[in-house]
Amino acid sequence: MQTNQLFLIFCSVLLLLGLAAFFAGRSKATRVRASGTSMYAQPDQYAWFAVVATAGPAILVSALGAFVMLVMGSEIPTFPLLLASLVVAVVGLGIGMVLIRSNFHARQxxxxxxxxxxxxxxxxxxxxTLGILISIIGEALNFFQMHSFWDFITGTTWAPGNSFLAAAGRGDGSGAQFGSVPLFAGTFMITAIAMxxxxxxxxxxxxYMGEYAPAKVRAVAKPMLEILAxxxxxxxxxxxxxxxxxxxxxxxxxVGLDASFNNALAPGIVMGIMIIPFISSLSDDVINAVPDTMRQGSLALGMTKGETIRDVVIPAALPGIISASLLGMSRALGETMIVVxxxxxxxxxxxxxxxxxxTVTVRIVAAMTGDLEFDSAETLSAFALGLVLFVVTLSLNLVSVIMIRRFRDKYRVNNL
Amino acid sequence: MNSQAPEATPQHAPSVGQPYTRNDEASHDLSIRVRDLNLWYGKNQALTDINIDLFRKNVTALIGPSGCGKSTFLRCLNRMNDLIPSVRTEGLVEMDGQDVNAPKMDEVALRRRVGMVFQKPNPFPKSIFENVAYAPRMHDLVSRKADQDELVEKALRSAGLWNEVKDKLQEPGTSLSGGQQQRLCIARAIAVQPDVILMDEPTSALDPISTATIEDLMDKLKKDFTIITVTHNMQQAARVADYTAFFHLGEIIEYNDTKVMFSTPAKKKTEDYISGRYG
Amino acid sequence: MSDSFDQISQQLKRRHRKSARLKYISMGALGLAAAFLLIFFADMLSKGLPAFQQAQVNIEINYTEEAATNGRAAVDPEIMSVVSRSVVRVIPLEMRNNPELLGTTQNRWVLADGPVDQYLKGNRVRLDDEEKATIDQLVENGKVDMRFNTTFFTRGDSKMPELAGIMSAVMGTVMTMIVTLAIAFPIGVMTAVYLEEFAPDNRLTQLVEININNLAAIPSILFGLLGLAIFINFFGVPRSTPLVGGMTLALMTLPVIIISTRTALRSVPESIRHAAFGVGCSRWQVVKDHVLPLAMPGIMTGSIIGLAQAMGETAPLIIVGMVAFIPDISASFTEAATVMPAQVFTWSGEPDRAFVEKTAGGILVLLAVLISLNASAVLLRKKFERRW
Known part of the structure; x- marks a missing residue:
């Protein structure tokens, strides 16, 4: 509470100083101008300059100070810091006022x-991006100090069960196994079904929308797919x-088969429905970008419409379609709520x-919502899984971007 | 030159309604007969009462200022205008005695017999070989691999491209230069063995040397095909065409033996146009 | 000499059939997508609409001496089993606040117990035949009735299904979205303006661009890990609060806003900029006075779409602890809160079957909000769409 009040006072003082700077700056500039000297800028611009000179450094100093101390891990002495900032503000105000002269470029x-x-x-x-990388890599490294990277990548048993005992100081956690292969197998299975x-x-x-549908159908179908998205x-x-x-x-x-209520098929199918609009909208854009002369060239040879689409339009649009599918796949891999x-x-x-x-994301959520210490192996394993997820989706995204770029350069399309 | 209408088409001179000179060097075998053709884009009439006879195995050039309907007319001949929903046509376009616009006429079958080469070269995103072999294979013109190779070679030779590409048949068609691409498109069209080849300003996107190559090619191809070409370049029409039709504001002003048309045009408008007063 | 038309047409029959097949298959695919959507909405409506109805009972409340300490005494014991526990529980408190109630009797419609509600909606419940007969009797007498469920829209979460409402989640969503927009909108627009109008075309700028595109495709759960590790563990932002949730979602929404703002800026024709430069504006004045106002509708549209996306997001919020049990409605940035999708998630995990309809009801509310947001974005785009 103390901090909050201090902060409030700091803000109001800074605001007052800013207001003072504005009016003082403007009156000085008006005075100079009234005396007949021509100036580089408008009085208001000088006024704003004075405000910036006052508040800018002060806010910068307080924010930097707080950040540096946070990094060094020490308690932030709020009062001295804010006071120092206010002093900086007053100094800034003074300098700003001195600078308001006829030959000073306030606007610039x-x-x-x-x-x-x-x-x-x-x-x-x-x-x-750096934050995601640092936070994930940092904690993942902590995890890999407890469990070997090789076991994590190749192990076929994921049994974090005992790690919380180790974290609580009982047992050595040796019973815990973090082999991620089953998680990735599950992730890829569900992703494959979705695709x-x-x-x-x-x-x-x-x-259908790009080649056959009459305008009316398009007008209904596009928003429908957007709702799906x-x-x-x-x-x-x-x-x-x-x-x-x-x-x-x-x-x-x-049909005489035995299915679990948590089967992989249900989330896979529903995830597929979720991804339909991503693939259809990007593919639609790409198909529309295939030059019409290409279709006409084929039709003029006596090809049927179906043959034209299958043998000319689709091959021409293929890089874009692959790119759309990769993006959809990256989304499926990282999808969380459906699988949870x-x-x-x-x-x-x-x-x-x-x-x-x-799947990977299910385990991440499970590790994060349990009542575990943050530095327990299971919690940290979430970051290791997150790291792999990050690397995989990043590469998929990059490949997809490169493919769409190639397509764009080929057909000189700008809106993709 | 005599001004008597050819006997094979006695009705055509009066319906065209203008002096018509028989080109004695060209064939007078009727290929396409057009009567009272009108065409609208929505409410705008683009072609008005077109009457023309196009003869087999020679080159007919359609000239005229831009926007005069010559390309639109060309696209009526293989029903490419069907692709534009707002287009409506009336009148008769007849090929081999069959109405091209009749309900029972299959436009795919029509296009199979009336090939087309476009303004900008548009090779498929496939290899050079596939560009040529694709359509004949789909049309069941070739069954064995050897036949296919032979057909591709023949088409590329006819298009005057064989020597340039025979070592790189598997490279993409788009890797060729503009003029080569256009000849590839011509090879693609003749590989289907059509009767008629429509050319829509085939050289307008090309450099002068490629243009000359294509003009030579047209001259050679007319031995086997009926060629109808649209051009905005009057010298080109004078060089390659046996017959020339002058279009203006959606009407045919004059249709005649090219030599006659360019030396003694019958109409004032034609004369103005070919002497470069507008267009 | 090539074949005649008839011969060719004959050969073409098979190919035409194949061609038509592609048309019908692709039409079927679109139809399938439409069918998915239809089934989905029908399912949600059939499951969720009952949540907007709630069984109520008409009871007589006797504010006796005894009732001031034990609420059960105020109600006829015969009918007690039908009344929600939440009703009797508040009677003593009510009497303490209004002493004049003592000795009076009131006839009032109050919430019925959860199982009664479920029984009347035709769901399977654990009631014996005698209890069922009692309820049927009460319905016949007009003492029990289905009414519009105001509780659902005015209350926070509860472990008693008849008392659970979505209001605390709505409030949490509002607070979280305020934080998200307050951060993402200015930063997003500023980034886009810088990249589009000021940035030199160098490697660094390209890196920023690739990075933004990539950020838009990173799984949302990774943003949750970032929020946990950086905001909560490093900066010490309190867990489970709209503040940390909003900050996390802001980073996720940022690329959406940046990309749409850049598109909007790019659609302002260069000639406008030239004209403004021509009358002596500085680059910043050109942007501030001419380009930004013209691009504003596009920017707003993109921001609304980004906001709608953030509003439906759950995964990163789970990681930063925003799936909490929040019975009280509070409008604070720094107290634990939940948001609508998180509330849906919590309810979906409740074992009591009555919560299935609560979940679906919450989903309907969420979808209504999202669809109206997106529709307003579309309308905005339509209204201000300009062809240059």
Whole structure:
């Protein structure tokens, strides 16, 4: 509470100083101008310059100070820090006022600050990626100090069971096994099922919309697919768990097969439905980008429309279609809620999609929602899994970007 | 030159409604007969009362200022205009005595007999060999691999491209130069063995040397095919065409033996156009 | 001499059939996608609509001395089994707040117990025949009735299904989205303006661009790991709060806003910029006074779509602890909260069957919000769409 009040006072003082700077700056500039000297900029621009000179350094100092101390791990002495910032603000105000002279380019100075601020904002996205990398790699390294990387990659048993005992100081955790192969097997199985649904349906829908559909159908179908894309994954997860999975169990029963209620098929199919719009919309764009002269060339040879699509349009659009599928695949691999709600928790190395299987993301969520210490092996294993997930999806995304670029360069399309 | 209409098509001179000179060097075998053809893009009429007889195994050039309907007319002959939903046509286009626009006429079958070469070369994203072999294979013109190779070679030779590409048949068609690509497209068209080849300003995107090569090619190809070419280049029409039709604002102003047309045009408009006063 | 038309047409029959097949197959694929959507909505509606109805009972409440300490005493014991426990529990509190109630009797419609509600909706419940007969009797007498479920829209979460509502999650969503927008919108627009209008075309800029495209495709759960490791563990932002949830979602929404803003900026024709430069504007003035106002509709559309995406996101919020049991409605940035999709997730895990309809009901509310957001984005785009 103390900190909050201090912070409030700091903000209001800074605001007051800023206001003072604005009016003082403007009045000085107006005075100079009234005396007949021509100035480089408008009085308001000088006023804004004074505000920037006052508040900018102060905010910078307080933020930097807080950050440095956080990095060094020491307690932040709030009061001295904020006080120092205020002093900086007053000094800034003074310097700003002195600088307001007829031969000073206030507008240029402000705009330089603005451009630097914009550039600063642009680095946030880089920092985000770095943040993800650092946080994941750091904790993953901690994990690999406890368990060997090789076992993690090649082990076929995922049994983190005893690690919490070790974290609590009882037992040595030797019973815990972190072999991620079953998790990846489950992930790839569910992804494969999803792609089997999404690629044909998405691609064929795109073909229908791009080549056959009358404008009216397009006008209905496009928003329909967008709705499909806008449904939250948690909703899909509920649908998979409560409607699709029991249905699959019933069907399997009917044909005499044994299916688990947490079978891999239900989340796979529903994930496929989720990915349809990604594939169809990108494929649609790509198919539309194939030059019409190509189709005409084929039709003029006496090809039927179907042959033209199959043998000319699709091969021409192939890089884009592959790129769309890779993007869809990367989304399926990283999809969390559907599998958390509909797939199983038990790692299971099997080829039977009717059995219960678990995935990487399910284990990450399980590790993060348990009541475990943060530095227990199981919690840290989530970061190791996250690292692999990051690497795999990153490579898929990059390949996809390269393919779409190649397509774009080939047909000089700009809107992809 | 005499001004008597050819006997094979007695009705055509009066319906065209203009002096018509028989080209004694060319064939007078009727290939395509067009009567009272009208065409609209939505509400805009693009072709008005077109009447023309196109003769087998010679080169007919369609000239005229841009937007005069010559390309639109060309695309009526293989029904490429069907691809544009707003287009409506009336009138008769007859090939071998069959109405091209009749409901029972299959436009795919029509296009199989009326090939087309486009303004910009548009090879398929396949190998050079596949570009040529694809359509004959789909049309069941060849069954054995050897036949196919032979057909491709023959088509590429006819298009004057064989010597340049025989060592790189598996490379993509798009790797060729513009002029080579256009000849590849011609080879692709003749490999289907059509009766008629339509050419829609085939040299407008090419450099002068490639243009000359294609013009030579047209001259050779007319031994086997009926060629109808659209061009905005009057010298080209004068060089390659046996007959020339002058289009203006969607109408045929004059249709005549090329030599006659360029030396003694019958209409003032034609004269203005070929002497470069507009267009 | 080539074949005549008839011969060719004969050969073509088979190929035409094949061609038509592709058309019908592809039409079928689109139809399949439509069917999925239809089945999905039908399923959600049939499961979720009952949640908007709630059984209520008309009871007589006797505010006696005894009832001031034991709420059960206020209600006829015969009917007690039908009434929700939550009703009797608050009677003593009610009397303490309003002492004048003592000695009076009131007739009121109150919440029925969960199983009663489920029984009346035709679901399987663990009630014996005698209890069922009682309920049927009460329904006949007009003492029990289905009414619009206001509780669902005004209350927070509860372990009693008849008392569980979505309001605390709605509040949490609002607070979280405020944080998300407050961070993502300015930073996103600033980044896009910098990249599109100011940045030199060098390696660094290209790196930023590739990075942004890649960020848009990173699995959302990894953002959760980032939020946990950086925001919570390193910066000490309190766990489970709208603040940390909003910050995490902001990073996820950032690429969406950046990409759509850049598209909007790019669609402003170069001639406008030239005209503004021509009258002596500086680059910043050109952007501020001419380009940004023209691009604003596009920027807003993109931001609304980004917001809708963030609103439906659950996975990263689970990691930063925003799936909490929140019975109280509070509008705070720094207290534990939950959001709508997280509430849906929590309810879906409840063993009580009555929560299935709560889950589906929550989903319907969530979908209604998301679809209206997206529709407004589409309308905005339509209204301000300009062809240059």
């Amino acid at each position: 100075a402000i705009e330089r600050v603005i451009v630097w601020t914009l550039a600063g904002a642009a680095t946030i996205s880089i920092l985000t 089997c649904v999404a690629v044909p349906v998405g691609l064929l829908s795109a073909i 806008g449904i939250p994954t948690v909703v899909y997860g509920f649908f998979a768990a409560i409607t699709v999975a029991p249905f699959i169990v019933d069907v399997a029963d009917f 709600m509909a797939a199983g928790m038990r790692p299971n190395l099997t080829m039977n999609p009717l059995e219960e299987m678990t």
